Structure formats: C-alpha cells, structure tokens
Amino acid sequence: MTGQSWLWTPPRPTPAPVGVGQLLRAYRQAHGLTQQQLADQLGFDQSYVSKVESGRRAIHDISTLRHIARHLDLAPEDVGLAPGALADRRREIGRDTLAEQATASQRAWRVTRDTLNRNRIKLAKAAAGLYPDTYRLLGSGLLTRSDWTWQRPLDISEIGLRWSDELAEPTITGGEPETDGARPLIADGGPFVRYQRYTRAMRDLDRPTLFENRLSFRLLDVTRDDRGVGGDAGRPVLTFGHTTYFDAVDVCETVAHETATAMMAGGLSWPALPFRRRIGDPFDLAARPVLPSINTLTIRADRDSASFLLHRRSAGSVATAGGVYHVIPAGVFQPSGITPFHHRADFDLWRNIMRELSEELLGNTEHDGNSSNPIDYEADEPFRAFEQARNDGRIQISCFGVGLDALTLFSEILTVVVIEADAFDAMFAEMVHSNAEGSVVSAGPNHPVADGIPFTYATLRRLVDSEPLAPAAAACLELAWRHRELLLPGLRLRAAS
Structure with missing residues (x-):
C-alpha cells in the first residue's frame, strides 16, 4: 500500500472554552508542546x-488575554472575554460569582471532553493496564474473560x-x-448544582449530531449451556x-x-478514579446498565x-468512539422500533x-430505530438479498465473543x-463514501x-500498532487474522515471520 490518504490525519485542535490556566495546559497537550515551546510562541x-497553568498566577489584564487569544487563534470568549467591544464589556471582579463558577466548570468539562475524544485509544490502552493481565484481550484496549x-x-x-x-434496577447509574x-x-x-x-x-x-435516547437491549449475562460447541464448555448464551x-x-x-481527567492531571491510578472504583468488577453486568455494540469486520473474499x-467515525457526529478508525458496520443492539412486534422481530444479532x-x-436511514413500520426481512431489500446470500453460503457471519472497552466499560x-x-459487488454496487457517522x-x-x-499482516500491524483504531476493531482484526484459515479456507494469507 503506497497511498497515504487512507491514514488518519488528526483534525486541527480547537480547544473549547476553559479557565486560562487549564486552557494553556490543554492547548499544550493537544499540540504536543512543552511549557517552554508555548512560552516562546506567546513571547512569555x-x-x-508555569504559574498560570498551576493557578499560582491569575490573568486579569484584558490586553494579555487578547494577546493569548490572538496568538493561539482562539475566540475571545475562549479566554474569558466577551465577544465584540471587549473594553465596554469588562466585568467587575466578584460580580455574578455563581454564574462565573458554573461557566468555569463548564469550560473545564468541555476541554476534558475534547481531550477524551482526541485520546480515546491511548486512554483505553492505559485503562486496560489497571486490570489483571488475564483480562486484557490481545493488547487491544478491550477486557474479556476466558468464558x-x-x-x-x-x-x-x-x-x-x-x-x-x-x-433488578442497576445500582450504578452515573449520578453517584x-x-x-x-x-x-x-x-x-x-x-453548586450539577447536571x-x-x-x-x-x-x-457538546451535543453530537446523532444523539437520540432509543430503546435498547441491555446485556445481563454471558453464560454457557450444556450444548458443547467448538471444544468449549457449552454453547454461548447471552441474556438480555x-x-x-x-x-x-x-x-x-x-x-x-473521569479517566481523561486523571490522565490530564498526571496519570492513571486507582486513587484518582473514584467512580471506576465504585463500579468495581467490570464484568458485573447486573450492577450497571450495559448496552452492547455489535462490531462487524466486513471482509470481501476474492479467489486469491x-x-x-474500515470506517473513520466523526467525533462531531457520534456520542462515543468518535475520531477513530472502526470496523464497519458497528452499532448498538436495539430494535428498529418500540412496538412488541419490533422487539420480537429484531431481537436477533444477524438482523x-x-x-x-x-x-x-x-x-x-429508514431502519435507524425510529420506524413505526416493521421490517419484512424476507421481502424488503436489501435484507432479502443479504439473507439469500447467507442461505447460499456466499455470506458467512461468525462471532468471536464479547469484550468490554477498558476506557468506557461499554x-x-x-x-x-x-x-x-x-x-x-452485486449487493454493494451503490456503496456510499460517507454516512451519518463518518466516512x-x-x-x-x-x-x-x-x-x-x-x-494482510503488514496492513493489520500498521493499523493496530500505529493508527487510532478502536479497541473493538483492533480485536476483530487480530482475531480474524488468527483464525484466517477457518474464515478464508481457500486463501493462503501468510503471517510475517
């Protein structure tokens, strides 16, 4: 692969509004600058x-704030100034204290959210390091258990x-x-009233484009029955x-x-993660509402x-896993509508x-979870074509197992x-270049x-080792390569020596 355009290029950082000290620190982290390099850029x-970042020095001078905004290419309001005629809108120190505290809190939240979205892969791999080695899946940033x-x-x-x-109602809700x-x-x-x-x-x-509260299937348990499959103790059973x-x-x-906040403050450790400690065992699915995403590596198999x-998900469009490469398709497990008929018809992984x-x-877009009309999977296209191809053996759909994203515990x-x-080629002749979630x-x-x-192995390693690849995508690729002879029996795909 000689072309470079498929490689992910990070978008130009645009820090969200925040207190000046936190803003400077977040700007440095986003741009990979040292304090000396930032000081040189600003002429400070x-x-x-160092004193501004640590909070030991406050900046109240309007001209200094303007100078920072101008040299970092920020809007005036990002550094706490009102837009427009700044001199005419200068606030008295101490006025509207509660509103200013809320504004500062929201600015800090935005910059942490921005840092989170820019560093999800790094954070997931770091979070995985908090758990025993036996829980980590192939260095992907996913956690799993042997069963x-x-x-x-x-x-x-x-x-x-x-x-x-x-x-039972979950004991962990996110409001603790x-x-x-x-x-x-x-x-x-x-x-001090919080969201x-x-x-x-x-x-x-920080509202993403796709942000709707839809009815979904909650994962309650992963067990085995007494029907042995593939040398395992029993057939996997997922309870919802x-x-x-x-x-x-x-x-x-x-x-x-919380994980991003701890990383910005110096590194991950259990004392710095009280909510993660409160959750405790990540595999206790009864304690919190756990919604699974179904992540599907789509392989086109030719003769030789x-x-x-691969999908690049837009951070501005999706609520989670934005700004990363992912397999396509990937989506949460949910019915296409809210009626009992939708529930019965759609409680199916393949559908x-x-x-x-x-x-x-x-x-x-008509099957996105808002439909009032049920889908006829046997007659409606493209489902009829998908199902026919599967019945004819031209589509094989397999499952590797279940994991947890170490960063989010999703x-x-x-x-x-x-x-x-x-x-x-027949079913996807009209394949789109982009969709509502990315490109x-x-x-x-x-x-x-x-x-x-x-x-190929070279492509897999390049993606997994060097690119911002979602943990679930990395796991799917690693597992598909490991089992390539079963998945692609007619091909000879050599592993690197």
Whole structure:
C-alpha cells in the first residue's frame, strides 16, 4: 500500500472554552508542546506560563488575554472575554460569582471532553493496564474473560439469546457522588448544582449530531449451556433485558471522562478514579446498565485475496468512539422500533447486523430505530438479498465473543462477516463514501471504497500498532487474522515471520 490518504490525519485542535490556566495546559497537550515551546510562541517567560497553568498566577489584564487569544487563534470568549467591544464589556471582579463558577466548570468539562475524544485509544490502552493481565484481550484496549470469548469463531446461529423480564434496577447509574467531577455546574441552578446526568451535559455543552435516547437491549449475562460447541464448555448464551441508550452512556462516558481527567492531571491510578472504583468488577453486568455494540469486520473474499472495510467515525457526529478508525458496520443492539412486534422481530444479532449494513454501507436511514413500520426481512431489500446470500453460503457471519472497552466499560460483541467478491459487488454496487457517522476509508486516492483495505499482516500491524483504531476493531482484526484459515479456507494469507 503506497497511498497515504487512507491514514488518519488528526483534525486541527480547537480547544473549547476553559479557565486560562487549564486552557494553556490543554492547548499544550493537544499540540504536543512543552511549557517552554508555548512560552516562546506567546513571547512569555516559561516560569510565567508555569504559574498560570498551576493557578499560582491569575490573568486579569484584558490586553494579555487578547494577546493569548490572538496568538493561539482562539475566540475571545475562549479566554474569558466577551465577544465584540471587549473594553465596554469588562466585568467587575466578584460580580455574578455563581454564574462565573458554573461557566468555569463548564469550560473545564468541555476541554476534558475534547481531550477524551482526541485520546480515546491511548486512554483505553492505559485503562486496560489497571486490570489483571488475564483480562486484557490481545493488547487491544478491550477486557474479556476466558468464558466470554470462544476457542474458534462460531457461526452466529450458534450464539444463544435469552430474554429476561426479571431484572433488578442497576445500582450504578452515573449520578453517584463519585461522578461529581464529570458533571459540571449548572449556571442557573443555584450554588453548586450539577447536571444530574452526563447525557444532559452532552446535550447542552457538546451535543453530537446523532444523539437520540432509543430503546435498547441491555446485556445481563454471558453464560454457557450444556450444548458443547467448538471444544468449549457449552454453547454461548447471552441474556438480555431492556434499557435505553442514554442510561448506558451516562455510565460509560462518565467513567471515560473521569479517566481523561486523571490522565490530564498526571496519570492513571486507582486513587484518582473514584467512580471506576465504585463500579468495581467490570464484568458485573447486573450492577450497571450495559448496552452492547455489535462490531462487524466486513471482509470481501476474492479467489486469491481478501480485503476489509474500515470506517473513520466523526467525533462531531457520534456520542462515543468518535475520531477513530472502526470496523464497519458497528452499532448498538436495539430494535428498529418500540412496538412488541419490533422487539420480537429484531431481537436477533444477524438482523441487527443487516440493518447496520443497510445504513452504513448503502446509506439507508429508514431502519435507524425510529420506524413505526416493521421490517419484512424476507421481502424488503436489501435484507432479502443479504439473507439469500447467507442461505447460499456466499455470506458467512461468525462471532468471536464479547469484550468490554477498558476506557468506557461499554460492552462489545465481536463479529466478522465474510462475503464472496461477486456477491459483495452485486449487493454493494451503490456503496456510499460517507454516512451519518463518518466516512468509509479507501486504500488510496484512486481506489473505490468498495475495494476495501488489503487483508494482510503488514496492513493489520500498521493499523493496530500505529493508527487510532478502536479497541473493538483492533480485536476483530487480530482475531480474524488468527483464525484466517477457518474464515478464508481457500486463501493462503501468510503471517510475517
């Protein structure tokens, strides 16, 4: 692969408003600068920058604040100045104290959120280091247990699904006192009133394009029955109940925000992570609302080669896992509507994957969870074509197991779909270049997106080791390569020596 355009290029950092000291520190971290380099850029002394960052020196001089905004290419309000005629809008020190405290709290929240979104992969791998080695999955940033992953990829039909209406309310919701640091103050809420939910803060302060609270399937347990499969102790069985998307996000993004805050303050350690400590055992699925995402590595298999699809998710569009490479499709496990009929028809892993293929590869939006009309999977396209190809053996859909993103503790169902080249080309002739969640990656400027990325060991290592690849995507690629002879029996894909 000689083309470089498929490689992720970080967007130009645009720090969110925050207190000046925190702002300077966040700006340095985002741009990889030392205090001396930032001081040189601003024409300040390094000791002055150090004092401002630590809070030992406050800046009240309007001309100095203007100077910082101008040289860092920031808006006046980012450094605490009102836009427009600044001299005419100067505030008296001490006026509107509560509002100013809330504003400062929200600025700090925004910059931490920005740091989180820019460093999710680094943070996930660091968070994985907090847990025993036996829980870490292939250095991907995912956590798992030996009974949560299978000895070989299993056909999706071999994964049992069980429903339970007898579920206790979770004891962890994201509103605990340990989460105060991740929930900013509300400007008009009186002294020290915080947002009750992280998702409410996201709605007001950092709302992504796709942000709807949909009914979803809550993962309650991962067990085995007495039907042995693939040398395992028994057939995997996943038990589910109901939850909502926001209920899960309130926990997973709060624990991620706390992790980013600790990293900005100097590093991860259990004393600096009170909410993660409160959660305790990450595999205790009854304690918190756990919503799984189904992550599917899509492989196009030709006679003598294979390629896979990759997606760059937009941080401004999605609530989680933005700004990273991911497999495509990937989406939370949820029904396409809210009626009992939707529930019965859509409580199926393969059907969820088919809807995501329709949405993310073909650009269809009518099956996004808001539909009032049920889907006829046997007659409606493209589902009819997907199902026919699977029945004919031209599509193989397999599952590797279940993991947890170490940063967010969001659950991840790891799957792979292998599609014969002719069937793929027919079904995805109208494949889109971008969708509501981001852009499909190509192997170079002159390569169609449907060609995908070559499925080679060199490409895998380059992505996993050097690029911002979502932990679930890294795990899917590593596991697919490990089991390539089972998934692609007709191909000879050599591993590097």
